[in-house]
Amino acid sequence: MITRELQTLWWDWLGTSERLLRSLYEQTAALTLRDVARVERIQPELDAMTARMKSIDEQAAACAKKLAGELGCEPNLRSLVLALDKAEAQQVQGLANRVKVAARNVQTVIEKNRKLIENEMTYINGTLTLIARAAVESEGRFGNAGTGGVLVNQAA
Secondary structure (H helix, E strand, O other), X not given: OOOHXXXXXXXXXXXXXXXXXXXXXXXXXXXXXXXXXHHHHHHHHHHHHHHHHHHHHHHHHHHHHHHHHHHXXXXXXXXXXXXXXXXXXXXXXXXXXHHHHHHHHHHHHHHHHHHHHHHHHHHHHHHHHHHHHHHHOOOOOOOOOOOOOHHHHHHO
16 A cells, blocks of 8 residues: 555544544633633643644645655646555545545634634723723713822812
């Protein structure tokens, strides 16, 4: 089997993507609950797994390019599959499909978490704007009673 290295890399990528998805779902829960400490605790793990997936992806691309050179075809999945024997081509195509689906799932959850973070930032920005407006007003619970300094009024 000449695609063993490529398939091994893809299986490693799939395992890492499953662990990343679990952590992303945990991040989703932490964002929903507004648990900042939990989000901060999860972030290094997310960064490490994302970096690992990028590394595996680069290795798989280099392996596919090398394999395409050996088979005398273009370095893309369709050309590789056409150059392989039927059984191995089916294995490679099936595994490639699983990788594509997993990548879509990871991207969907990352996008959902990004939207949650954006919504939280918008909420915080709105709250801070309301607090700043209330502090500037001269009437109301948070308003300034006078404009002069306290020490100046006592000395006079």
